[in-house]
Amino acid sequence: MMQRSRRRRLALGVTVTVAFAALLAGCSNNNGQNSLDPAGEDAQKIMDLFTPIFWIAVVVGVGVFAAVVFTLIKYRERTGDESPKQVHGSTPLEIGWTIAPAVILAAIAVPTILLIFDIAERPSGDDVLKVEVTGKQWWWQYEYPEQAMVPTQAVVTANELHIPVDTEVELALHACDAGFSEGECNVIHSFWVPELAGKEDVIPGRENYLTISANRTGTFLGQCAEYCGLSHANMRLRVIVHEKGRVRGLGREPTGPRPAVG
Numbered sequence: 492m493m494q495r496s497r498r499r500r501l502a503l504g505v506t507v508t509v510a511f512a513a514l515l516a517g518c519s520n521n522n523g524q525n526s527l528d529p530a531g532e533d534a535q536k537i538m539d540l541f542t543p544i545f546w547i548a549v550v551v552g553v554g555v556f557a558a559v560v561f562t563l564i565k566y567r568e569r570t571g572d573e574s575p576k577q578v579h580g581s582t583p584l585e586i587g588w589t590i591a592p593a594v595i596l597a598a599i600a601v602p603t604i605l606l607i608f609d610i611a612e613r614p615s616g617d618d619v620l621k622v623e624v625t626g627k628q629w630w631w632q633y634e635y636p637e638q639a640m641v642p643t644q645a646v647v648t649a650n651e652l653h654i655p656v657d658t659e660v661e662l663a664l665h666a667c668d669a670g671f672s673e674g675e676c677n678v679i680h681s682f683w684v685p686e687l688a689g690k691e692d693v694i695p696g697r698e699n700y701l702t703i704s705a706n707r708t709g710t711f712l713g714q715c716a717e718y719c720g721l722s723h724a725n726m727r728l729r730v731i732v733h734e735k736g737r738v739r740g741l742g743r744e745p746t747g748p749r750p751a752v753g
């Protein structure tokens with residue numbers, strides 16, 4: 492008998508330790524893709540919405556668990572108890588737990604919807620950098636049409652998006668498989684650099700827009716966030732944020748005549 496309870500306690504201890512280890516592993520923030528460490532305007536707005544919603548969820552969660560634990564302890568069966576009186580519902584309670592969640596959800600929905608419209612707005616102005624992004628299997632192509640030194644040849648990079656600091660960058664997102672011609676692309680990707688902006692799907696036959704910006708220089712990592720085939724996990728992305736003026740033609744007015752071509 493003694494042995495059995497010791498074994499039970501040991502099993503409980505192991506379970507709790509493993510559960511805590513798994514929980515703590517989720518707190519790792521060294522993968523360079525931490526949406527809780529925003530470095531861009533829209534990422535900051537998303538964080539500012541997330542924080543109060545997180546604390547509302549914490550209050551609701553703790554309240555529910557506390558009520559369950561309180562009820563389990565206070566109303567547990569004791570020897571000699573008779574069966575409790577059987578009841579069928581309580582109108583005030585039912586009205587209460589219908590209205591309270593509705594109010595909480597409405598309070599969360601209003602700022603969420605406002606933010607969705609806010610960050611979906613396309614930026615305007617001369618200093619907005621425009622980049623054409625094409626999601627392929629399994630890499631990202633970035634094209635800078637306005638930075639072309641030769642009018643018909645845009646600057647093109649693969650997997651590395653170079654942008655100037657403190658500048659709004661509008662990404663026009665397309666999807667295409669390298670093996671297909673334009674219009675025949677058939678794989679959906681999703682563009683996500685958690686520290687700079689929200690997530691935007693990259694859909695064949697559509698042009699979606701995403702505004703990103705960075706308030707500090709450095710390298711920011713991202714990942715295709717929509718399963719797109721066997722090498723989906725390798726479809727990473729990297730945004731390199733430079734001081735203004737360090738990238739020729741990016742984030743500043745051209746200072747001299749373009750070099751002659753030919």
Ligand SMILES: [Cu+2]
Binds near residue numbers: 629680681718723
């Ligand atoms: Cu992909």
